[in-house]
Amino acid sequence: DNRLFLTPGDFPARIARFCVSTGQKAPEGHGEIVRCILESLALKYRYTFEKLQLVLGCKLNRIYIVGGGSHNNLLNQFTADATGVPVITGHPEATALGNFMLQLITLGEVGTLEESREIIMKSFRSKTFEACLLPGWDDAYERFLKVLKLSASSGK
Numbered sequence: 285d286n287r288l289f290l291t292p293g294d295f296p297a298r299i300a301r302f303c304v305s306t307g308q309k310a311p312e313g314h315g316e317i318v319r320c321i322l323e324s325l326a327l328k329y330r331y332t333f334e335k336l337q338l339v340l341g342c343k344l345n346r347i348y349i350v351g352g353g354s355h356n357n358l359l360n361q362f363t364a365d366a367t368g369v370p371v372i373t374g375h376p377e378a379t380a381l382g383n384f385m386l387q388l389i390t391l392g393e394v395g396t397l398e399e400s401r402e403i404i405m406k407s408f409r410s411k412t413f414e415a416c417l418l419p420g421w422d423d424a425y426e427r428f429l430k431v432l433k434l435s436a437s438s439g440k
Contacts, residue, residue, distance in 0.1 A: 285328075286435055306431045326362035327428040333367050346370045350378035357413075364413040366421050371413040375404070 288298050296317050300310035303320075311320040329347070337344055346369050349360060354373035364371040375381050385400035394400045 302435075306434050308427075308431065322356075322359045322362050323366075323424065324428070325359060326366040327425055329363045330366045330425060331428070331432070333369075344369070346372055348372050348374055350374035350376070352376055354378075354411075357411075360411075360413045361416075364415040365418055366425065368415045368417065370415060373411045373413075375408045381408075 286302060288302055299317060299320060303310040311317045333347060347363060347367060349371055353359060354376050360371045360373055381404060385394060388394040389400060
């Protein structure tokens with residue numbers, strides 16, 4: 285969410301600069317940069333998932349990912365591992381598919397929203413990523429929270 289990442293530009297250099305400015309080791313090479321991005325996204329998903337549960341006042345037991353993110357198996361596994369709940373991927377064109385199903389409901393071709401969901405579930409495969417409760421994600425999350433606070437307090 286840092287404003288440093290809001291505009292196009294040299295993201296590897298920006299990531300390195302952000303890491304150094306928040307007391308972290310800058311990633312080196314493409315592999316470390318990609319891993320840094322994916323782990324950061326998974327930890328942000330955990331942060332948002334926890335906040336959502338607080339707002340709703342209930343415990344959620346899975347996460348659905350649709351759209352382009354549904355193609356990234358490593359991100360989806362990291363998300364399951366970071367959050368401790370299964371991640372279920374949906375169709376990459378879920379928005380268009382949902383729009384189409386609502387049009388079918390409006391035209392009377394499909395009876396209910398539940399029926400449209402059933403049609404979609406039978407028509408397209410989903411993939412489930414189970415959480416592997418690996419050590420390290422909780423420590424990474426604590427470091428992530430510290431970086432969030434540091435970034436917010438410094439205005440970066």
